[in-house]
Amino acid sequence: MRWSELEGQRVVILGTGREGVAIAEHLLGSGVKSLSAADERDGDSATAWRGRFGAAVPLLIAPTAATLRRKRIQVAIASPGIPPHSALRRATEQAKLRRTTATDLWLGDNAARTTAVTGSKGKSTTAALVRAISVAHGVGCELGGNIGIPLLGLPEAERYAAELSSYQCSSVTTSPDVVVLTALFPEHLDWHGSEEQYYADKLNLIAHGPRRVLANGEDPRLVAALERFHPDAEIEWVGSTGSHWTVSGRAGAREILRDGARFVDASTLPLVGRHNLRNAALALAAVEAAGTELDPQAALDALAGFRPLEHRLERVADPSGLVFIDDSLSTSPFAAIAALEALDTRDLVLIVGGQDRGVDYAPLADYLQQHPVAAVIGLPDSGPRILKTLAPTGILTVPVDGMDAAIRTARKVIDDGVVLLSPAAPSYGRYRDYADRAADFRRAISASASA
Numbered sequence: 001m002r003w004s005e006l007e008g009q010r011v012v013i014l015g016t017g018r019e020g021v022a023i024a025e026h027l028l029g030s031g032v033k034s035l036s037a038a039d040e041r042d043g044d045s046a047t048a049w050r051g052r053f054g055a056a057v058p059l060l061i062a063p064t065a066a067t068l069r070r071k072r073i074q075v076a077i078a079s080p081g082i083p084p085h086s087a088l089r090r091a092t093e094q095a096k097l098r099r100t101t102a103t104d105l106w107l108g109d110n111a112a113r114t115t116a117v118t119g120s121k122g123k124s125t126t127a128a129l130v131r132a133i134s135v136a137h138g139v140g141c142e143l144g145g146n147i148g149i150p151l152l153g154l155p156e157a158e159r160y161a162a163e164l165s166s167y168q169c170s171s172v173t174t175s176p177d178v179v180v181l182t183a184l185f186p187e188h189l190d191w192h193g194s195e196e197q198y199y200a201d202k203l204n205l206i207a208h209g210p211r212r213v214l215a216n217g218e219d220p221r222l223v224a225a226l227e228r229f230h231p232d233a234e235i236e237w238v239g240s241t242g243s244h245w246t247v248s249g250r251a252g253a254r255e256i257l258r259d260g261a262r263f264v265d266a267s268t269l270p271l272v273g274r275h276n277l278r279n280a281a282l283a284l285a286a287v288e289a290a291g292t293e294l295d296p297q298a299a300l301d302a303l304a305g306f307r308p309l310e311h312r313l314e315r316v317a318d319p320s321g322l323v324f325i326d327d328s329l330s331t332s333p334f335a336a337i338a339a340l341e342a343l344d345t346r347d348l349v350l351i352v353g354g355q356d357r358g359v360d361y362a363p364l365a366d367y368l369q370q371h372p373v374a375a376v377i378g379l380p381d382s383g384p385r386i387l388k389t390l391a392p393t394g395i396l397t398v399p400v401d402g403m404d405a406a407i408r409t410a411r412k413v414i415d416d417g418v419v420l421l422s423p424a425a426p427s428y429g430r431y432r433d434y435a436d437r438a439a440d441f442r443r444a445i446s447a448s449a450s451a
Contacts, residue, residue: 001100001173002108007031010072012038012097014088015079016049016059022150023077023102024057036073038063040088062087065094077102080146080167083191103168106151111174115286116145116162118169118205119182119216121335122279124309125271126182127163129283129302134159136302137292159290167191170201175210180286182279184222185334190357199225206233212289214238214282238285239278245285247277256281264296268304272313273342311438313339316445321415324445327422328438333364336424340371347417348373349410353383354425354437361389364424369393375413377406382425403437407444 003026011032013023016039027035037053038060039046049059060067068076068091076092076099083089092099107114117127124147134141140158144151146165154160162176166188184199192198203225206213213233216222217240226235238245247266248255254266254277263284266277280303288294308314316324327339336352350373352364359382368376368390375396378387387397396413400406410419427437 001098001105003030003105006075006105008033009074010034011075011077012036012060012063012068012073012092013057013077013079014038014082014092016045017079017081019079019081019102019150019152021049021052022152023079024053026102026152028056034071034073036060036071038088040086063091065091068092068095068097073097075100077105078171080165083167084170085193099171101168101171102150102152103145103164104172104174107172107174107176110151110160111176113158114160114162114176115178115180115290116164116176116205117180117182117282117286118164118166118202119180119222120185120187120202120332121338122182122275123163125276125312126180126279126283126286127161128309129280129306130161130180130286132306133283133287133294133299133302134161134290134292136298137287137295139287139290139292164205166198166202169203169205172205173208175206175208177210178212178214178286178289179206179210180282181206181213181215181222181226182282183216183219183275183334184225185332186359187332189359200229203229206230212236214285214289216278216282217243218278236285236289238282245281247274247281256284258284263294264300264303266303268300270304270306271308273338275338275342276313311434313342316442318445319449320411322411323418324441325418325420325422326438326441327420328427328434328441330422330424331426331434332359333361333424336364336422337367339420339422340367340373343418343420345418346371346373347414349413349417349419350376351379351406351410351419351421351441352376352386352424353379354381354423354430355428356382356385357426359425361386361424365389365393368395374417375410377409379403379406379423379430381429386424403440403444404447407441407448411448 013020036058042061076097117123131141131143142154142157143161144154145162147163186195214236217237237243246257255262256264311328314326318324330336378399384399398409421441427434431437
């Protein structure tokens with residue numbers, strides 16, 4: 001569906017968050033016949049909406065199908081945070097509205113010049129690297145999407161690097177020109193309903209005619225899911241043996257290879273871990289796939305000058321001998337495992353815990369059984385359950401009631417090494433979001449350093 005198809009239509013926006021606001025601002029003054037919004041509850045977001053838009057975009061709270069029909073609404077545009085099983089979505093289905101999303105509408109107009117990156121881990125960094133490498137080669141490229149910059153707000157550009165969440169991927173009917181798949185493991189099951197549906201929704205991004213698809217060939221889950229859901233898709237693997245683009249397998253080496261020969265020495269890449277080296281290779285492959293002739297020096301300059309994104313294995317300053325690492329964006333056991341693999345040390349205290357979604361932490365226990373650390377500290381709400389799962393490893397586990405206690409405990413356990421906040425759980429309930437959790441981590445470090 002394209003934006004032009006909304007002309008003369010009565011449109012309702014589902015959700016009043018950041019993307020809902022962006023949709024409203026985009027459509028105000030356009031050719032739609034009427035514009036309204038809907039949310040499931042009358043909370044802070046709804047209050048902010050009324051203050052921002054007033055009568056220009058009236059707000060409906062928990063509308064039924066009958067309400068939508070009575071108002072003669074024809075099209076519903078859902079924000080990413082509104083799950084398929086929500087009452088709002090069901091009401092639009094029962095009212096037989098045409099249903100779409102801002103991502104799909106945007107792709108309808110911009111797919112041919114878009115490189116979209118998705119995956120359970122690494123999508124933000126890879127998308128940002130695509131932009132950095134493109135710009136270093138003189139290509140005007142804008143970055144947006146799930147990274148916190150709504151696609152609707154992006155200026156006109158030669159190319160777009162779009163980071164897309166599983167929510168956004170689930171509803172697209174137009175695939176981007178180039179698709180990059182970084183990794184796959186179970187996430188957001190409360191939204192998608194099951195692990196299989198999560199994989200299907202994520203991989204829907206390649207179901208509608210992309211020109212090129214690049215995927216991490218070192219991720220067995222991703223390889224298996226692509227074979228299961230898209231057995232006929234033409235996939236260009238990155239990282240696996242024999243691929244056009246690979247990363248060095250030699251111990252201590254940080255090289256990205258093209259056709260088996262070193263393309264760049266990535267030792268200056270300010271990103272920790274093999275997974276980030278592979279993300280850089282995916283980004284190089286994506287820029288090349290978009291039609292840019294790569295220059296090794298320009299690529300090296302882009303990688304060396306890349307600024308790591310916040311809350312992704314980000315070092316936090318501290319006057320003691322300890323190294324504190326903020327990986328607050330980690331919301332699953334697999335993300336925590338990736339962080340541990342990247343840091344690769346036994347002299348480490350891991351801080352876990354957050355919103356409890358009932359996730360199975362056995363994979364984290366299995367990893368720590370083979371790669372033990374000094375201690376694991378558990379924050380509410382899921383911390384105690386995670387620590388119980390880790391009990392068979394024999395690693396010291398300490399439940400605490402908050403971030404201050406976590407940092408104090410970590411300082412007592414080790415005086416030289418790494419303290420890693422990689423919660424393996426969402427932040428909601430105790431914090432506004434992962435950035436708020438990271439801010440509390442930094443505050444607690446500072447407070448304990450001066451204590």
